[in-house]
Amino acid sequence: MATLGGLERAVMDLLWxxxxxxxxxxxxxxxxxxxxxxxxxxxxxxxxxxxxxKGFVARERASRPHxxxxxxxxxxxxxxxxxxxxxxxxxxxxxLARFLGQIPADEAEVIRRALRLDAGA
Amino acid sequence: MxxxxxxxxxxxxLLAVPVPLALARADWTQRAPGTAALLWQGIALAGGxxxxxxxxxxxxxxxxxxxxxxxxxxxxxxxxxxATVPVLPLLGLGAAVLLLxxxxxxxxxxxxxAARERARHRALVSLLSSxxxxxxxxxxxxxxxxxxxxxxxxxxxxxxxxxxxLVDLLQPDELGAVIAHERAHLxxxxxxxxxxxxxxxxxxPWFPIASASRREVALLVELLADDRALRSxxxxxxxxxxxxVAGTASEQAATARVRIARIGAPPLPGWARGLAIAATIxxxxxxxxxxxxxxx
Numbered sequence: 001m002a003t004l005g006g007l008e009r010a011v012m013d014l015l016w017x018x019x020x021x022x023x024x025x026x027x028x029x030x031x032x033x034x035x036x037x038x039x040x041x042x043x044x045x046x047x048x049x050x051x052x053x054k055g056f057v058a059r060e061r062a063s064r065p066h067x068x069x070x071x072x073x074x075x076x077x078x079x080x081x082x083x084x085x086x087x088x089x090x091x092x093x094x095x096l097a098r099f100l101g102q103i104p105a106d107e108a109e110v111i112r113r114a115l116r117l118d119a120g121a
Numbered sequence: 122m123x124x125x126x127x128x129x130x131x132x133x134x135l136l137a138v139p140v141p142l143a144l145a146r147a148d149w150t151q152r153a154p155g156t157a158a159l160l161w162q163g164i165a166l167a168g169g170x171x172x173x174x175x176x177x178x179x180x181x182x183x184x185x186x187x188x189x190x191x192x193x194x195x196x197x198x199x200x201x202x203x204a205t206v207p208v209l210p211l212l213g214l215g216a217a218v219l220l221l222x223x224x225x226x227x228x229x230x231x232x233x234x235a236a237r238e239r240a241r242h243r244a245l246v247s248l249l250s251s252x253x254x255x256x257x258x259x260x261x262x263x264x265x266x267x268x269x270x271x272x273x274x275x276x277x278x279x280x281x282x283x284x285x286x287l288v289d290l291l292q293p294d295e296l297g298a299v300i301a302h303e304r305a306h307l308x309x310x311x312x313x314x315x316x317x318x319x320x321x322x323x324x325x326p327w328f329p330i331a332s333a334s335r336r337e338v339a340l341l342v343e344l345l346a347d348d349r350a351l352r353s354x355x356x357x358x359x360x361x362x363x364x365x366v367a368g369t370a371s372e373q374a375a376t377a378r379v380r381i382a383r384i385g386a387p388p389l390p391g392w393a394r395g396l397a398i399a400a401t402i403x404x405x406x407x408x409x410x411x412x413x414x415x416x417x
Contacts, residue, residue: 005247012248056248075263078249082264082284084242112292112361 021067125411126178129171136168141330153389154344156397163401170408180213188415231320271303273312294358305349311342
């Protein structure tokens with residue numbers, strides 16, 4: 001969790017799991033302690049600022065201290081990620097992707113059985 | 122020098138159409154994908170070199186018979202602002218320089234854009250995934266769509282990603298096969314090859330062979346990953362995994378059939394592989410040799 005990426009992850013997990021808006025201090029309180037070091041409030045604020053720029057977090061400036069919410073639930077971001085992988089034209093794909101057709105589970109078994117028969121023949 | 126230019130031009134035409142077409146149709150490439158990929162790279166490099174060399178020599182031929190003399194005479198003419206320099210040679214030289222710049226810039230741009238896209242995607246994967254319990258290094262995305270892919274890159278950027286839908290669908294050995302296949306792409310850095318051919322096909326959109334070669338190289342890269350995965354996976358598990366992951370989209374299914382059929386098939390004999398490597402070296406030495414003749 002010492003890395004910035006790890007901290008972003010921890011903050012997002014807290015925001016996604018909470019019901020209402022949280023302040024930086026709320027987050028600091030709820031951060032899982034890794035025992036070794038104390039997190040500074042400025043670090044949390046930096047992480048929140050980065051997440052805001054990435055479009056994950058919205059800041060309520062009306063309240064003092066500022067409070068933060070996740071803009072969209074985790075599932076929405078995951079769906080966006082999947083769209084990127086599945087819908088990107090092969091030319092534009094930044095990743096080497098394998099897709100799966102929507103094979104229902106029983107059809108999968110049929111395929112497996114056919115292949116075992118082939119392999120045994 | 123004009124004969125060398127003509128030779129390079131003819132060779133460029135050969136490497137632009139008939140040779141790649143023949144290679145794309147060949148069957149042996151599936152039995153030696155690494156050697157075939159090398160040959161493709163040789164064709165692309167020699168083709169580009171021949172095109173640029175032909176244009177450059179055509180331009181410089183007006184300035185002398187030997188390349189060093191011609192270059193000196195040309196530079197002097199440019200430095201002195203000599204207005205009697207004929208137009209055609211200038212056009213030839215200009216075309217050569219433009220083509221070289223075009224190819225290099227396209228390669229640079231494609232590489233940079235792809236790297237940035239991957240880094241961005243990779244950051245999202247970090248934020249949204251959890252580690253897979255029994256598969257160290259693999260990232261699990263909580264989505265029902267059965268998907269497995271890898272994010273190529275250096276160091277921390279590279280990642281293997283599988284979805285919850287895929288983990289549900291596959292048996293443990295099949296999942297292991299898929300992960301081994303994706304990891305092979307990362308270990309062998311296939312993205313370098315596919316990015317280069319991607320850039321090449323973008324640079325020369327009027328060459329139908331450019332996109333055909335990109336698809337061929339993409340298939341070869343899949344075969345290379347399969348071969349590597351077989352070092353740690355049972356062939357049967359990999360066959361099942363390929364069949365299940367390929368899905369029903371026709372292009373994917375056709376590729377899957379090829380991949381499944383060749384698992385366990387005998388590899389290309391050593392002499393044939395040696396012949397292909399010799400051909401690669403030969404193809405690269407033609408433009409090199411022709412350029413050397415202009416020095417004497």
